[in-house]
Amino acid sequence: MENILSHFAIQNEVSAPQPLTIGIINDSYIVRAKKAGEKSYFLQRINHHIFQNVEGLQQNIQKVTDHIRRKLIAAGETDIRRKVLELVPTKDGKLYYKTPEGDYEGSESNVQRGEGYWRVYVLIENARSQEKVTPASAELTGEAFGRFQCQLADLPFGELCESIPNFHNIEFRLQQFDEALAADAAGRKSAVADLIEAINSRRDEMCLAERLFREGKLPKHINHCDTKVNNILFDEAGRPLCIVDLDTVMPGFVLSDFGDFMRSAANTGKEDDQNLDNIHVDLEIFEAYTRGYLKQATFLTDLEKELLPYGCRLLSYMQTVRFLTDYLNGDTYYKIQYPEHNLVRTRAQLRLLEEQEKVADQMTQIINKLSK
Numbered sequence: 001m002e003n004i005l006s007h008f009a010i011q012n013e014v015s016a017p018q019p020l021t022i023g024i025i026n027d028s029y030i031v032r033a034k035k036a037g038e039k040s041y042f043l044q045r046i047n048h049h050i051f052q053n054v055e056g057l058q059q060n061i062q063k064v065t066d067h068i069r070r071k072l073i074a075a076g077e078t079d080i081r082r083k084v085l086e087l088v089p090t091k092d093g094k095l096y097y098k099t100p101e102g103d104y105e106g107s108e109s110n111v112q113r114g115e116g117y118w119r120v121y122v123l124i125e126n127a128r129s130q131e132k133v134t135p136a137s138a139e140l141t142g143e144a145f146g147r148f149q150c151q152l153a154d155l156p157f158g159e160l161c162e163s164i165p166n167f168h169n170i171e172f173r174l175q176q177f178d179e180a181l182a183a184d185a186a187g188r189k190s191a192v193a194d195l196i197e198a199i200n201s202r203r204d205e206m207c208l209a210e211r212l213f214r215e216g217k218l219p220k221h222i223n224h225c226d227t228k229v230n231n232i233l234f235d236e237a238g239r240p241l242c243i244v245d246l247d248t249v250m251p252g253f254v255l256s257d258f259g260d261f262m263r264s265a266a267n268t269g270k271e272d273d274q275n276l277d278n279i280h281v282d283l284e285i286f287e288a289y290t291r292g293y294l295k296q297a298t299f300l301t302d303l304e305k306e307l308l309p310y311g312c313r314l315l316s317y318m319q320t321v322r323f324l325t326d327y328l329n330g331d332t333y334y335k336i337q338y339p340e341h342n343l344v345r346t347r348a349q350l351r352l353l354e355e356q357e358k359v360a361d362q363m364t365q366i367i368n369k370l371s372k
């Protein structure tokens, strides 16, 4: 670990990296400054099985953070260090450092094998992340993600690569699901017939966004593509400070970012809740986030606004498909904590989708009320 760090352009003295248990894709470590007042860092081992173009991924992050930093400066913002992530390059000016095959202390991932790709960010001080939102913080979060989309609206699509090709393309996800079904690699297919049926019966409806895109009716914007509550850092006063986890920033439908937030935050249960009765849509959180989001996302077309409740269902559906695909494949993508974890996740996401279907009209009424 110390050897890895020594390749980055870190000027001050730091302590040994301490593993953190956040996220289900990359491995993360905190690297504290030895002297108070000096910079601390956030070290990550990038999951290169998932992000296969690490160079492109890191270039994306550099372009996005540079762009946002310029916007913040132009807007006369202060405390910019805490409002946008800053990558620390290696001593030879690269955005990541590659190590040979090996096991790394503290690595708890079940998917990372082989060589390591490492990156370092400056740690944002005195910032907190939240796993749960309140209506008040949801409104501020809606503003923050809406502002993020606005800040990136003039960054040309061509500047960014798709760090995971077709990441939020449901047609592609269904194709992967079909391949997993055909292979049945883990021999689990026969036990999940009800889930397969639930997915198949909604295919047509869920591919609507892709069809509208092909017809030229639904545009793409640069999105965050992982708008979970815990991907936003809040300051001491509970105000959103900085949006983090920029790995999946890429062009897509605004429905993705809106829907993914609702999937993770406007759910009274957990993403992997074993008790399905805990899972309902929290309409108070829905309304608060939507209010904040609509305040900032003034660029939305009428169709995009109308489709926001559909976006919630689409993202819950997509996650149902992705978790079940991984379960069928024998758990090769997501980190799991117990053998049936991906199955539990699938059932919980499907229940959320069913709950969202029940309140779709109420969601529309809220959007109409807030749009007046």
Ligand code: GN1
Pocket (backbone or CB within 6 Å): 023, 024, 025, 026, 050, 225, 226, 245, 247, 248, 271, 319
């Ligand atoms: C993954 O590891 P994390 O929490 O940042 C995934 C998201 C899923 C999420 C489900 C690159 O994100 O798309 O919504 O798990 N990220 C990737 O919790 O696949």
Ligand code: MG
Pocket (backbone or CB within 6 Å): 023, 025, 226, 245, 247
């Ligand atoms: Mg993520």
